[in-house]
Amino acid sequence: MTLISRGYLIVGLLLLSMPAQAQSFNCRTADRPDEVLICQSPRLASLDERMSSLYFRLRNRVSPMVRRELEDSQRDWLASRIACGRDFRCVASAYEQRIAELSRF
Secondary structure: OOHHHHHHHHHHHHHHHOOOOOOOOOHHHOOOHHHHHHHHOHHHHHHHHHHHHHHHHHHHHOOHHHHHHHHHHHHHHHHHHHHOOOOHHHHHHHHHHHHHHHHHO
16 A cells, blocks of 8 residues: 555545534534533534524524624523533533524524
């Protein structure tokens, strides 16, 4: 096997080992306990992806005045999620509540 072939094989294996889901933040640079927990949990990663998708869809279609309110509430929500630390139930509950809020917005 040539050096170039080995390089392609290594890159391919690295790509296959990457998670299929995309979090609202970069798991490679995650350093807060809540982020690390989300990156390690398929369920939390899925909730993060769902919440993020709802948030950005909503944010992109509301008026500037409503957008500011939405962004402020998202900052507050994020602070509450961060406060959960590595508590799985707390983080999951925070996501479920935020998804419900955004669905009613």
